[in-house]
Amino acid sequence: MGRLDGKVALVTGAGRGQGRAHALTLAREGADVVAVEIGAQIDTVGYPMGTPEDLAETARLVEELDRRVVAVQADVRDQAALDGAVEQGLAELGRLDILIANAGIWSLAPFWEMSEPQWNDMVDVNLTGVWKSAKAVAPHMIERGSGAIVMTSSVNGLEPGANYAHYIAAKHAVIGLMRSVALELAPHGVRCNAVCPGAIDTGMTNWQGAYDMFAGHEGGSREDLERGGRGFHALKGAGILSPQVIADAALWLVSDEAAAVTGVAVPVDAGHLLMPGINAAPVE
Amino acid sequence: MGRVDGKVAFITGAARGQGRSHAVRLAQEGADIIAVDICGQIDTVPFPMATPEDLAETVKEVEALDRRIVAVQADVRDYDAVRGALDDGVAELGRLDIVAANAGISELGIPTADMDERSWQNTIDVNLTGVWHTCKAAVPHLRAAGGGSIVITSSGAGLKGMANLAAYVSAKHGVVGLMRTLANELAPDFIRVNSVHPGVVNTPMVQNDAIYRLFRPDLDEPTRDDALDVFTSLHALDIPWLEAVDISNAVLFLASDEARYITGVTLPVDGGFFVK
Numbered sequence: 001m002g003r004l005d006g007k008v009a010l011v012t013g014a015g016r017g018q019g020r021a022h023a024l025t026l027a028r029e030g031a032d033v034v035a036v037e038i039g040a041q042i043d044t045v046g047y048p049m050g051t052p053e054d055l056a057e058t059a060r061l062v063e064e065l066d067r068r069v070v071a072v073q074a075d076v077r078d079q080a081a082l083d084g085a086v087e088q089g090l091a092e093l094g095r096l097d098i099l100i101a102n103a104g105i106w107s108l109a110p111f112w113e114m115s116e117p118q119w120n121d122m123v124d125v126n127l128t129g130v131w132k133s134a135k136a137v138a139p140h141m142i143e144r145g146s147g148a149i150v151m152t153s154s155v156n157g158l159e160p161g162a163n164y165a166h167y168i169a170a171k172h173a174v175i176g177l178m179r180s181v182a183l184e185l186a187p188h189g190v191r192c193n194a195v196c197p198g199a200i201d202t203g204m205t206n207w208q209g210a211y212d213m214f215a216g217h218e219g220g221s222r223e224d225l226e227r228g229g230r231g232f233h234a235l236k237g238a239g240i241l242s243p244q245v246i247a248d249a250a251l252w253l254v255s256d257e258a259a260a261v262t263g264v265a266v267p268v269d270a271g272h273l274l275m276p277g278i279n280a281a282p283v284e
Numbered sequence: 285m286g287r288v289d290g291k292v293a294f295i296t297g298a299a300r301g302q303g304r305s306h307a308v309r310l311a312q313e314g315a316d317i318i319a320v321d322i323c324g325q326i327d328t329v330p331f332p333m334a335t336p337e338d339l340a341e342t343v344k345e346v347e348a349l350d351r352r353i354v355a356v357q358a359d360v361r362d363y364d365a366v367r368g369a370l371d372d373g374v375a376e377l378g379r380l381d382i383v384a385a386n387a388g389i390s391e392l393g394i395p396t397a398d399m400d401e402r403s404w405q406n407t408i409d410v411n412l413t414g415v416w417h418t419c420k421a422a423v424p425h426l427r428a429a430g431g432g433s434i435v436i437t438s439s440g441a442g443l444k445g446m447a448n449l450a451a452y453v454s455a456k457h458g459v460v461g462l463m464r465t466l467a468n469e470l471a472p473d474f475i476r477v478n479s480v481h482p483g484v485v486n487t488p489m490v491q492n493d494a495i496y497r498l499f500r501p502d503l504d505e506p507t508r509d510d511a512l513d514v515f516t517s518l519h520a521l522d523i524p525w526l527e528a529v530d531i532s533n534a535v536l537f538l539a540s541d542e543a544r545y546i547t548g549v550t551l552p553v554d555g556g557f558f559v560k
Contacts, residue, residue, distance in 0.1 A: 182559045186520035198545070234471035234547065236431075241545055248542040257533035260483070260526045263559020264552050271471045274464050274548025283472040 002030025003255045008093045010034040010086065012076050012133050013103030015050030017202030018152065020058045021243035022100045025251050027067040031098065034089035035059060036082070038103070039073040042125070044118040045105050047207035068093060076103045076129030082136040096140050098254045099149045101133040106204050108213065111165035119166045126170035127177070134181055134192070147190040148254040151178045152246075155196050155269050163213070175265050182263035191262035193253045198269030199232045201240045230282040234271030237284060241270060286314025287540045292377045294318045294370055296360050296418050297387030299334035301487035302437065304342045305528035306384045306535050311351040313536060315382065318373030319343070320358040320366065322387070326410070328403040330392040330494035352377060360387045360414030367421040380425035382539040383434040385418040385459075390489060393498030396450035404451045411455035412462070419466055423475070431474035433539045436463050437531075438479040440518075440557040443550060448498060460550055467548035476547035478538050483554030484515045484525040520556025 009026045013019035015037035023033045037055040041048070055071050062069040070089050074081035089096060104126045107118055130151050141147030156164075157171035175194055182192040199205065211220035214228030229240030249268045252258055267273050293310045297303035298319035307317045323336045339355050346353040354376050356369035374380050389410045391403040415436055426432035441449065442456035460479055467477040484490055491508065499514040500506035515524040534553040537543055552558040 179559050182556060183520055186556050186559075187522060189521070191521075233545075234468065235476070235545060236472050236474040238545060245545045248544075249546065252537045252542060257537065258553075260521070260523075260530040260555045261534070261551075261553050262521060262556045266546070266551065267549050268543075268546055270545040271467060271476075271547040274467045274471075 002028070003251070003257070004098070005030035007031045007097040008034065008089065008095050009098035009100060009254070010036065010089060010096060010137060011100045011102060012036045012129070013050065014058050015039060015054035016058070017204060018197070018200060018243040018246050019100070019102045020061070021247035022102055022250055023058050024061055024065065025244070025247035026098065026254070027062045027065045029251060030067070032068040032093045033062050033070070034085060034093065034096070035062070035069055035071045036074050036076070036085050036103070038075045040075070042105060042121050044115070044121045045107055046209045047203060049105070050203070076133055077124045079132045079135070082132055086136045086140065090140065095144070096137055097147055099133060099137045099147070100152070100250055101130040101149065102152045103129055104152060104204070106164065106167055108163050108209050110163055114166060122166035123170050126167065127173045130174055131177055138185065138190075141185070141190045142188045145189045149181065149190065149192040150250045150253050151192070151194045153178070153194040153196045153265060155198050155267060155272050157194065157196050157265065158267070158273060178265065179263050186262060191258070193261060193263065194265040195246055195249050195253070196265055196267040196269065197241070197246050198267070198272045199229045199240050200243055200246060202243055205240065230284070231278045231280070232272055233269065233282070234275050234279055238270035286312070287536065287542070288382065289314030291315045291381035292318065292374070292379050293382035293384060293539065294373065294380055294418075294422055295384040295386060296320050296366075296414070298342050298355070299323055299338035300342070301489060302482070302485060302528045302531050303384070303386045304338070304345070305532040306386060307342050307353070308345050308349070309529060309532035309536055310382065310539065311346045311349045311353070314351070316352040316377045317346050317354070318370060318377065318380070319353055319355040320360070320369050322359045323357045324359075326389060326406050328391055328406045329389045331488060331492035333389070360417055361409045363417045363420070366417050370421045370425065374425050379429050380422060381429055381432045383418065383422045383426070383432070384437070384535055385415045385434065386437045387414055388437060388489070390449065390452045390495075392494055393448045395448055399450060407451035408455050411452065412458040415459050416462060419462070423470070426475045427473050432476070433543070434466065434475065434477040435535045435538045436477070436479040438463070438481050438550065440481050440483050440552065440554050442479065442481055443552065443558055463550070464548055471547060476538075476543070478547060478549045478551060480531060480534050480538070481550060481552040481554060481558065482526060482531050483519055483557040485531060486525045486527050490525065518557055518560070519554065520560045523555050526553070526555055
């Protein structure tokens with residue numbers, strides 16, 4: 001018996017990376033899935049974003065687990081598209097118990113050189129997109145008197161980092177949003193929490209810009225990213241982490257085992273936040 | 285297959301309440317248990333503490349799940365007793381993977397300026413120093429196992445202030461500092477250390493006249509019913525209290541491989557006490 005038998009989850013950014021890990025983990029535990037993915041490029045983002053083919057692959061993998069899936073290409077900046085995805089999910093799957101508001105982007109620039117479109121795209125996707133996602137599912141969850149929402153923040157929702165002020169601001173803001181949503185939905189029996197990932201190995205981090213940041217210079221490599229991951233984390237052997245570790249934490253948060261947990265930001269960061277700085281002597 | 289199959293868990297304050305619930309929940313998921321409890325009264329504690337019969341009941345419930353348990357009467361204020369009980373338990377069960385530093389008391393609710401020395405000292409000795417003793421005794425065994433998970437029971441009052449319970453609130457804040465220190469020191473050994481922060485939990489430490497009086501100072505002899513609305517008002521979710529198993533489910537998660545990269549974290553399990 002799965003821990004989410006008979007439930008239905010909506011996951012944004014489900015085409016690949018953490019979103020796909022969420023979709024497959026929830027499906028493995030018995031949930032049907034509404035998978036939402038932009039499947040298009042935003043031009044201020046320097047790495048290739050999820051594609052329609054990625055979304056189709058997630059859908060195929062969910063079906064391989066004998067769960068039903070409704071795959072919708074939609075942009076979290078577009079409320080009507082999200083409302084449509086919820087409507088389609090309810091029509092085909094009958095209910096909605098879980099939201100994983102995961103869709104997010106990342107880009108780099110010193111804040112004084114950041115362009116307005118770069119700032120606005122970030123805040124629109126990483127903050128306003130989370131609000132719109134929660135807004136899309138809230139009426140149904142309120143009506144049913146139950147539900148669980150997990151918002152993807154970041155360790156950067158709790159501490160700063162240089163050269164991506166828009167991301168830091170948006171991820172901090174998601175914590176404030178999460179606490180407000182938790183408070184407002186508590187009387188309706190709906191819970192809301194956040195996960196705060198450390199350095200995770202996804203399409204958002206596995207590209208030249210991230211290699212260079214971890215290397216500290218241009219011409220960085222995948223090896224620099226992996227070495228940087230080890231320095232970023234405290235736990236022995238914890239390099240850049242698998243998306244599965246975030247999906248495992250979200251699974252617990254949306255399951256009945258966390259029935260009394262709401263309004264909480266859970267770091268899943270191999271001890272990054274507990275260190276005073278970086279790990280100068282990581283244990284391999 | 286259980287989520288902590290083949291592991292051994294050390295639980296303090298295991299005779300009843302949250303401690304017994306941890307023992308049973310971890311045993312349900314495949315762990316053997318080393319259980320200690322004071323099984324006796326501390327005279328500044330304004331409610332009856334656990335008895336040897338309570339600890340025997342925990343043994344019975346774990347054994348009914350076909351798991352092994354070593355149960356010893358020991359006071360967490362006594363390092364040698366804790367160390368001895370744990371060493372014996374590990375000798376018998378073979379290893380140690382999980383620690384639930386749960387044993388805790390509360391003093392009589394009273395304005396801080398009026399609190400007597402012994403009430404303060406006993407609460408600090410059990411709720412803070414007792415946790416240090418528990419972790420200190422456990423670290424060599426966790427290192428020998430090549431890693432492990434320590435879960436320290438703090439409280440909603442470990443993250444927020446509260447009137448008229450100064451020793452309890454201070455100790456519960458204090459274990460957060462201890463948790464963060466240990467998490468830093470033990471990360472190279474892959475020993476994870478986290479704290480849980482319960483809201484009001486339906487156990488004998490809460491369901492007693494002294495606590496009803498703390499929350500209803502306006503009444504001479506408040507009852508459970510009188511305290512109900514105040515307890516409910518503390519949580520964002522519409523509940524007066526949580527059940528012990530809600531905390532056990534969080535301990536189980538933190539102890540399991542599903543939380544393998546979670547360390548140094550303060551986790552409220554509180555029905556929205558912290559967010560409110």
